[in-house]
Amino acid sequence: MRQPSIAVLPPLHAAMKLHSLSSVRSVIVSLSQSLQQKRANAQGEIVLAVEKAPLHINKSYVLAELAQISESQTLPRAQYYIRRLIKALTETKTGKLNDLNLHRWKEYSDILTDSLWLVDKRDRSGEHTAGYWGNFIPQIPNQLLRRFTKKGEWVLDPFLGSGTSLIECKRLGRNGAGIELQQSVARAAQLRVEKEKNPFQVQTAIFTGNSSDINIKQCLKEKNISSVQFALLHPPYWDIIKFSHDAQDLSNAGSLKEFLQMFGKVVKNVHTVLDAERYMAIVISDKYCSGEWVPLGFLTMEKALQQGFKLKSIIVKNFETTKAKRSQEELWRYRALVGGLYVFKHEYIFLMQKTK
Numbered sequence: 001m002r003q004p005s006i007a008v009l010p011p012l013h014a015a016m017k018l019h020s021l022s023s024v025r026s027v028i029v030s031l032s033q034s035l036q037q038k039r040a041n042a043q044g045e046i047v048l049a050v051e052k053a054p055l056h057i058n059k060s061y062v063l064a065e066l067a068q069i070s071e072s073q074t075l076p077r078a079q080y081y082i083r084r085l086i087k088a089l090t091e092t093k094t095g096k097l098n099d100l101n102l103h104r105w106k107e108y109s110d111i112l113t114d115s116l117w118l119v120d121k122r123d124r125s126g127e128h129t130a131g132y133w134g135n136f137i138p139q140i141p142n143q144l145l146r147r148f149t150k151k152g153e154w155v156l157d158p159f160l161g162s163g164t165s166l167i168e169c170k171r172l173g174r175n176g177a178g179i180e181l182q183q184s185v186a187r188a189a190q191l192r193v194e195k196e197k198n199p200f201q202v203q204t205a206i207f208t209g210n211s212s213d214i215n216i217k218q219c220l221k222e223k224n225i226s227s228v229q230f231a232l233l234h235p236p237y238w239d240i241i242k243f244s245h246d247a248q249d250l251s252n253a254g255s256l257k258e259f260l261q262m263f264g265k266v267v268k269n270v271h272t273v274l275d276a277e278r279y280m281a282i283v284i285s286d287k288y289c290s291g292e293w294v295p296l297g298f299l300t301m302e303k304a305l306q307q308g309f310k311l312k313s314i315i316v317k318n319f320e321t322t323k324a325k326r327s328q329e330e331l332w333r334y335r336a337l338v339g340g341l342y343v344f345k346h347e348y349i350f351l352m353q354k355t356k
Contacts, residue, residue, distance in 0.1 A: 005049035006038060008062075012086050021075045024082075032066040035059065050089050057089075061107040097279070099150050112143055117317040117349075128167060135161050136234050136283050140317070140349065141168040144232060148279045149174050151200065153229040154220075156273065158211035158266055163189030165232050166204055173200030177220060177228065179211045182244050210248045212265035216273050231270045231280040235263055238296060240287055256294065264303040271307050274354050280309060285319075285347035291339060297348040308356045315349035 008031060015027040038046050040059040048055045048062070065085045072078035088103040100108060122128070122137040141164060149155060151173035157165040160178030162185070169176030170193065180186035186208045193204055205223045207214065220226070236243055236251035238259045243251045253259035267280075274280060282304060284297045305311065332343045 005047040005054045006035065007049045008035075009050060009086065009089065012082055015069075016079060016082055019075075021072070021078060024075065024078050025070045028066050028070045028078075028082075032063060032070065035063060035066070048089065052090075055089060057104070058107045061104065061109075064106070094150075097148050097150070098146060100146070108146075111146060115313060115315050117143075117315055119318065128164065135164050138164050138168055140283060141165040141232055142172070144281050144349075144351075145169065145172050145174055145230065148281075149230045152202070154225055154227070156216070156228040156231045156270065157233075158216075158231070158270055159234050159236075160189055160206065161185065161234070163193045163206075165234075166193045166206070167196045170196045170198050170200070170202055170204065173202055174230075175203045175205075175225075177205045177207070177223070177225065179207045179209060179214060179216070179219075181208070181210055181246060181249055183208050211269060212248070212262055214269070216269055220273055227275050228273050229275055229278050231274050232283070233266070233270070233280065234283040235266070235300070237285050237287055238294075240285075256289075256296075256299070260299055260303055263300055264307065267304050267307045267309075271309070271354065276354055276356070278354055279312070280304070280352045280354065282350040282352065283347065284350075285344060287344075288341065291341070293341070297350070301348075301350045301352075304350065304352050308354060309352035310355050311350065312353050313349075313351040315351065316346050317349060319345050319347060 011031045015024045018024050040046050045056045046059045069078050069081040093102045119139050128138050154175045155169050157178045160180040166176035166178050190206050207219045250262050286296045287294050336343050
């Protein structure tokens with residue numbers, strides 16, 4: 001059912017003309033009380049009547065802005081906050097990389113900007129599933145796509161797996177292209193992604209092949225896609241999980257050197273279709289091998305730097321405790337104490353920008 005819109009600009013403009021702080025507070029408090037009575041939708045939004053069209057906006061954000069106005073200690077400060085709110089409601093200021101309205105930056109409180117991501121549990125809504133061993137949590141593509149893409153742009157995932165990234169693309173209004181080595185896994189991902197609702201009517205393209213040597217440019221051209229604006233890579237963490245018996249599978253690399261060479265070819269291939277100055281993210285962890293910590297993440301990062309990318313950020317995300325590991329926590333703690341090591345509880349997200 002359509003929500004009735006609420007007119008907020010008239011009282012805000014009226015408050016700007018008042019000459020006493022108490023009168024301004026009276027108007028703002030009354031407006032705030034009216035908004036508090038309006039029920040928000042499932043996304044926490046209410047509808048405001050503004051100059052051009054009804055505006056769907058986070059209720060808590062607007063109430064917090066009104067509270068800041070009413071708590072101002074001087075009239076000039078209250079007027080400053082009112083002007084700022086009017087601008088936030090009537091003007092849009094976005095950057096080159098995303099659709100976020102910077103006039104309303106406080107509204108995006110759920111978007112992470114720190115380099116440490118602590119995520120309690122994976123998003124299991126819609127078609128998301130934890131059934132595919134080794135897939136990343138949906139919150140990773142959700143955060144990255146909202147920060148580094150706009151609606152209608154193309155996102156490439158060359159290690160598609162269960163299709164998590166393309167599901168998030170459909171939810172956020174981004175077109176998604178994925179490449180998967182195993183035909184059976186690609187088919188399963190296709191079915192899963194197709195079941196996800198498509199409110200923005202975006203396109204999805206899934207290709208079966210080896211991301212290190214498949215002609216990505218030609219594949220995209222066949223779908224009338226000239227280039228992509230973001231790439232999200234979640235490769236196997238070398239041989240920690242064996243995803244197939246295929247020799248082309250990075251999880252079957254015979255050595256660390258071979259793994260890095262194979263991964264470097266994937267990055268080089270992605271580079272050919274990613275627009276200049278756009279971003280690529282690599283999600284990966286380190287590993288132990290014969291009692292030695294192997295800095296797999298930083299080694300893959302180095303491969304990307306060699307392929308025409310520069311490093312923008314290193315994000316550390318905590319590992320979700322899986323059902324399989326939950327019953328072995330004491331065993332791993334014992335092994336750590338005996339072996340003089342630490343149990344992995346994090347993975348990296350290397351945010352890279354194409355430089356040439």
